[in-house]
Structure formats: C-alpha cells, structure tokens
Amino acid sequence: MKSIRYRGEPSTNLTGWLFVGAAVLLCATFCLYPIISSFLLSFQTGRGNQIRFNGLGNIRRLFQDAVFHQALKNTFVYFIFQVPVMIVLALSIASVLNSPKLRFNGLFRTAIFLPCVTSLVAYSVLFRSMFSLEGLVNHTLLRLQFISAPIPWLLDPFWAKVLIIIALTWRWTGYNMMFYLSALQNIEPSIYEAARIDGAGPLSQFRLITIPMLKPIILFTSVMSTIGTLQLFDESMNITLGGPSNATLSISHYIYNVLFLFTPNFGYAATISYVIVFFVAILALIQFKISGEDNA
C-alpha cells in the first residue's frame, strides 16, 4: 500500500482539520479550559472575588483541615464497606436471575434495576422520611420486635453512616447487576455442562467458573463504584445534610459547603476537587494495570 504524504497535500490536511475542528473547539472550550482554569484556581485563595495567589498554601491547609480529614475518612468508610457489600449482592442476584429455571425474571430484573433510574433527590427525600425517628422503618422494626427502642438513623453518627450505605446499596446494586447479567450471558453454557458432568455442584460452579470468568467485569464495576463513591454528593446532601456533626459529610459535599454555605473560597474548593481527581486517577491507573495484564 502506498503511504499518504500529508506534507504535500495541504487541502487534505485542511479538510481533516475542519472535520475534527468543531469537536476540538467544543472540547477545548468546555473541557480543557475549565480543567486548566480550575488547576490555576487551586493555587489561589481568598473570599469571593478577592482572590490572590497562595502558592502551596491550600495544600498545606488540606493537611490541617479537620473537617476535610473527616470528609475523607467518611468517603473511605463508604467505599470500604459499601462497595464490597454491593458487589457481592449484585453478583449473587445476577447469578440467581440468570438461572433459566426462574420464571418472571424480566420482572425481577426490572424491579431491581429500577432504583437507579429514579431521581436522586426524590429517593433521598423518601429515605429521609422512611428512616426518621418515627418513620416507617423504625415502626416496622418495632412492630416486628427486632428492636426495643427506635434507631436514631439520622441523629447518631454511626447509624447515619449505615443509612447512607443502605441508601447507596439500594440505588446502585441493580445498576451493577446489569453488567454481571450481560457478562454471565457471554459465558459458554457448555463450560457449566462439563463442570456438572465432572460433579461440580452449583456453589463450586459459582466459585470456580462464574467468578473467574467475570473477573474483568468485577474489577470494572469495583473501580467504577469506587469512583462513584468518591464523587458522592446527593445522598450526603439530601438524606443526612452531612450530619450529625459531619459524620456523613462526603468530599464533594464539603466542596459545596466551602463554596455555598461558608464564606466562598473558590481556590480552596478547587484544591479539594483536585484531591478527588488525584484519587480517581490512582484508581483508574490500577484498573488499567490489572486489566492490561489480563489481556496479555
């Protein structure tokens, strides 16, 4: 095949650039420019538009800011406890729903997937009222005599975290389940058949075939869920308002507070947002590394 000589053909060049030009322009205006601008902003500080360069002052401040540490800790608690619970749950539900013996599985799939298409704010408000001191959940638990006194879901630092984890799990399990379902359908049924002939029961089939075959998807959903947790905002904002005493405050919620609740400091808020970028970048790197090894 003849190689194309770009240098001698400016017209071809121009046509090409015109084609990508619109996309490049949009990308530069709405993506690249804000990124660069916010990066510069992260080295500035001051209230409102009284802003000035501060060198590494914001980063130094991050290390001393107890509320930021609390938000960071909360976010890590969310993904250390919530992500595994959700992944295991999603995986189990997916393999049950994948069974050809199950009737009405379309109905179940829809029911479990439905939470993640509901409005974040609407479900948060509902959760807030369901889990209030005299709400539906406490009422039910009391009536069933599981507990002797109502659980202070929204008032106690520990239970508030549990509530956020319950809410997140409710909303995102179905979403992850869909990934597993589609991956499960790509597993050749003959593998299971061979395993059955070799005498493997359902549990060892799940452990020795399903999980290894789904490994890339499990990795993908874990990383995606972790990134999602790092960006958590709606639940913290709407269910618990970040409280009690910052026990459920997420990093993104703290950024919101720095900007809109407290005296606005755009520079410091930008610095905190780069902390999220930093963690997401590390996670993405881990994912690329592991999945890259898989492909090789």
Next chain:
Amino acid sequence: MKRTRIAAIAMAAACLAGAFAGGGTESQGSGSKKLTIWAWDPNFNIAIMNEAKARYAAANPGVEIEVVDMAKADVEQKLLINLSSGVSDGLPDIVLIEDYNAQKYLSSFPGSFADLTGKIDHSKFAPYKVRLMTMGGKTYGVPFDSGVAGTFYRKDVLEAAGFKAKDLENITWDRFIEIGEVVFKKTGVSMCAFDPTDGGLVRIMLQSAGSWYFDKAGKPNLAGNAVMEAAVSTYAKLIASPATMKTSGWSEWVGAINSGKAATISTGVWIVGSVKAEASQSGKWAVAPIPRLNVANSVNASNLGGSSWYVLNQSKAKDTAIDFLNAIYAKDNDFYQKILVERGAVGTFSPSQSGTAYMNADAFFGGQKVFSDFSAWMNKIPSIEYGSYTYEADAAIAAILPEVYKGSSVAAALKNAQTQLVSQIQE
C-alpha cells in the same frame, strides 16, 4: 463516569441556555424601567414583595417589576456564581439576603452592592438590624423582617400542669427545663422539640447575652467564652431532658407542635405562620418572652434569622430600585400593617409598630396582642455583629455537640470547636 459525563453535558447545555436567556433580558432591559427581584418563600417574602410591587406600581405605572421566586439555596448560589463571574447581566436589581450572610457577601464582593447611606433613613429601623448591614461606615441594604424570638406555648397544656402565663415570664432556661419536666410528668406532652444537630437555639442564647461566636474584632470567640459555655451546656441539658422530643429536620420539628406532641416552640417570630397552620389549636396558644441564660448580661429577648433587601450596584435601574424600596419599605406604614395581618411579618421599621395592626388582639392566641409584645421585645434585642462566618461557626459547634451530649467537658469541646473554626476561616 457515565453520570459525570451526563452531568457535564447538562451543565454545558444549561450554560448555553443561560447565555441565550441572559442575552434576551439584556436587550429588553436597556432604557426601560424594569426591576428584577430575587427572593425565596412564596408565602412570605414573595407574597410581601408582590404587595409592595402592587403599591409602587399604582403610583409609578411606568415601572415594571418582576418578582422571581426561587429556593433560598438557589438565590444564594445564583447570586454567588454571578457575582464571582464578574458578569452582571444575569444579576437581579434587588436581592434578598439573610442577615447571617450579609457581611459575608459585602466583604466577599466589595463594590457589588449599592451604598444606601443617606438614601434611606436608617434611623427609622431597629438599630441591631442596621448594624448588620453596615461595613466600613457605609450602610448597604434596607432592613426587612425581624427574627425577634419568643416562646410560643400551649396555654391549655401548661395550665393542666399548673403553670400560668406569669410563670413563664422573666425565667432562665434552667427554670424552663424544670417546668418542662413537670409538664411532661403531669400531661405526657413533651415540653419542646429540638433537632440535636441544629444549633439555632445556641445562637438565640448567645445573642440574648450580647455575645456571639466572634468577638468585636471578628476573632473566633468560642474557647473561654463564659456565655458560649453557658449556652452549649444549657443546650445539652435541654437535649438530655426527658421532656424534650428529638426531631430531625424542619417538617418533623414543626410537626411536633402541630400534632400536639410538643407544648412549646422557642424560635423567631417568623414561625407564627407554621404555628397558626393548625387551625384546630386556635385559642390554645400564647406567647411568652424567650428564657434567658443564667449569666450576668442575658436578657429575655433575642433574635433568630431575618433578612434584608439589597440593591445591586451594577443594576441598570439602580435609582428606580432604591426609590422603590424607599417608597414602600422605608415609608409606607400601611404596608407594614397589611403584611403583618396577612403574613405575620414583623418588620423592623420602627414607626410601623405603633400602627393599628400591631395593637390587634389575636384570637388564635386567646386574645393576646402578640405582635405588640414582639415589638417590645425587639427593641430589647442586644445589638451584635454577626461577622462573615456564622455558618462556619455553626458547623464547628454542631461538630462538638455529640461529644458534649455524651458528657465530655464543655470547655474542652469548645476548645476543639475553636481550633476547627480557626482552620476553617483562614484565607
């Protein structure tokens, strides 16, 4: 990731839409006398502004006024984003700002609000209110409603427990808690309802003693502040009392009194609409002065919340906006009588408080002249400066409340709160 991308697209779309919308109003606004006003709460601020608009329009038919109703957080966010972008096209001519936030906006965006010194007669307004909107000797803003505090109580419940109106006058919070426990024991009704994570009552207590989260120089004043210690430990005592019902959020809190589960509510006068919302309790309610702290300077009068009107400096119709606020909010006595009757709005315009509406007996409160009482208390509110960091301090106090409830030393907890506050307000 997908969520982020969708959000980014939505945001970009919103920006574009905003740009076009902005362009539209700009071409329309030039030359004509059109005022845009941003505020929140359709039953209160918006309805009152619409009344003001109707009055002004009758005398000035050439002026078109648009009152835009948004959620409070939306007003604040839009104002903040517009001010910091440096583009004035998207800004209104008049905006409502909560008093706790006034200094924050004035100091964060200097030059963005019109100096109204000499243009409005501020001597006719409650002095504590004028002080909040004054910075560097200049007074910005037109004082609006008062958050003068009072204790609304169920006369029938307290009488069943053997307490008369006199028993609630001139009392301390400690006495209030004692009364509450008797009421709870005898009637089974909770004395009051509180959200343990909300520090609003701490602010009431502080101002009743002329103290605040910050000292006169604006430095954090949590650690070693006797009033602060008294307020936090009193609040903890109140929360620990079996007579206190614990609620979460606004609707549960108001629901506690509307459903008859709690016998009193101590807060700003603006709650009157929510108290009266339960018509079946008409005639059973009364209002007493707010209890005071057990410290030397504390009085039985305080404040919670309240907001004021501000004119944007870059407004194309700045003079019209000032004239409008001056004509109605700083002169029209009859207007204040009407909004009091219709909305329960207690203005801070002093001449209005001798008006007829303030002297009326209210059947809901068993014939008590509640607004006349509130105006009397309003003039006793100790005048303080909130500074720019009310919400940072609020968050610092909220953060220590759980450890205080568990019984740790208030002085030590306040030291922690001070450390947090100091690190929060550095710039």
